Amino acid sequence: MQLGRRALGAVLLTFGIITLALLTAALVIVPAGEAALAAVPAKDVAYAAGAAGAADDTRPPTRPAGLRPCPVPFAPTKAASRETGYASICWSASSDDTGVAGYDLYRLDAKGFVLAATTTGTVGGFSGDLGRLYTMYVVARDSAGNVSPPSTLITVAAVRGMTPTSSPSPEPGDHVPPSKPTGLRDACLPDYKGVSFCWQPSTDNVAVTAYDVYRETATAYTRVGTVSPSSYLIFMESGLVTGQRYTYVVVAKDEADNVSQPSDPLSALSGEGFPTPSPSCTVSYRAATWSSRLNAEITVRNIGTTPIDGWRLTVDYPASTTQLVSGWSADWTQSGARLTGTNKQWNKVIPVGSTTQVGFTASYSGSVPAPVSFALNGRLCVVD
Known part of the structure; x- marks a missing residue:
């Protein structure tokens, strides 16, 4: 019996020595960092590795594509007195x-694009006036906060269920949006340093009050300007990279904050413009006023290096409320807010350093107008 106990003790001692040796070997061959992680539960190790990966991730997801209308089968509802879709x-x-963490859906309204919905799937939307058209785009996000380029724009109607519904009964107020801006054309001002483009006016049942211009950026469509309605619509943006193309859309809106569908996208080139010539003239202007009329006297001096042989002087006012009545020492005409004087035969040549004096009488309404610029043969003059 005693011998059996001694044998059992020896076995236990041998097992303990072997176990200690294995543990020692494990600590020797495992690097310190991995030995520290060995004490962390497996799920926490995975989380730590994911967090480290997210911190190092600077690559955004790809641009969402394949946008299409995709109504869901909601039951008809009413909000206040207006049906909703x-x-x-x-x-x-x-x-x-x-991995993509989610998608953000942005909706266009009168103040720009606003966040309308967030989802982890590839279906998204929001409630709106039944039958109304809404423009939107989608961006993807990952767990590190990187945001994809924006999708193309899409315009869909707010409907009920999987099939389009009939238009709701009209309600008081203006709910008709302006027509979609068309005819976008690049380089409408070729001597401008930057982007310049123009388009055709939209129509509205009441009146178009403004055009918002949006440029596609790395992660959004950003409003970069607003243009007032006129017969000639042009947008200009400076401070861009010369030689690089930028994508724009134009949206018309009315006084009731109805917004049109965006124009078709325009890829506009940022040009280097033409060199600005040195002024060749100076202008002195003075005007006497009486009973809603003004008598303008303009002295033009040639400060260039060669005689001016034949000239056209343009005088631009800020509004077309100024109307030409008569003029002298030039043949005067008017187009909009611009008055133009063309030389007479006897004052056709202005020698270097010499002056010529011209003038006109005009009527006006409101406050006394002051010219905003003078140009001789298309080149701006310095105003004394």
Whole structure:
């Protein structure tokens, strides 16, 4: 019996020595960092690795594509006195090196694009006035906060269920949006340093009050300017990279904050413009006023290096409330807010350093107008 106990003790001692040796070997061959992680539960190790990966991730997801109308089967509802529908779209999933965390859907209103919905799937939408058209775009996000380029714009109607519904009864107030801006054309001001483009006016049942211009950026469509209605609509943006193309859309809106569908996108080139010539003239202007009329006297001096042989002087006023009545020492005409004087035969040549004096009488309404610019043969003059 005693021998059996001694044998058992020896076995236990041998097992303890072997176990200690294995533990020692494990500590020797495992690097310090991994030995520290060995004490962390497996799920926490995975979380720590994911967090580290997210911190190092700077690559955004791909641009959402394949946008299409995708109404969902909601029951008809009413909010206050207006029937509501649901504006909904589907899109193809974006890809990302660490995985897409979600999608943000932006809706266009009179103040710009606003966040309308967030989803982890590829279907999204929001409630709206039944039958009304809504423009939207989608961006994808990953867990590191990187945001994809914006999708193309899509315009869909707010409907009920999977099939389009009849238009609701009209309600008091203006709910008709302006027509879609068309005819966008690049380089409408070729000597401008930057982007310049123009388009055709929209129509509205009441009146168009403004045009908002949006430029596509790395993650959004950003409003970069607003243009007032006129017979010639042009937008200009400076401070861009010369030689690079930028994508723009134009949206018309009315006084009731109805917004049109965006124009078709325009890819506009940022040009280097033409060199600005040195002024060749100075202008002195003075005007006497009486009973809503003004008598303008203009002295033009040639400060260039060669005689001016034949000239056209343009005088631009800020508003077309100024109306030409008569003029002298030039043949005067008017187009809009611009008055133009063309030389007489006897004052056709202005020698270097010499002056010529011209003038006109005009009527006006409101406050006394002051010219905003003078140009001789298309080149701006310095105002004394």
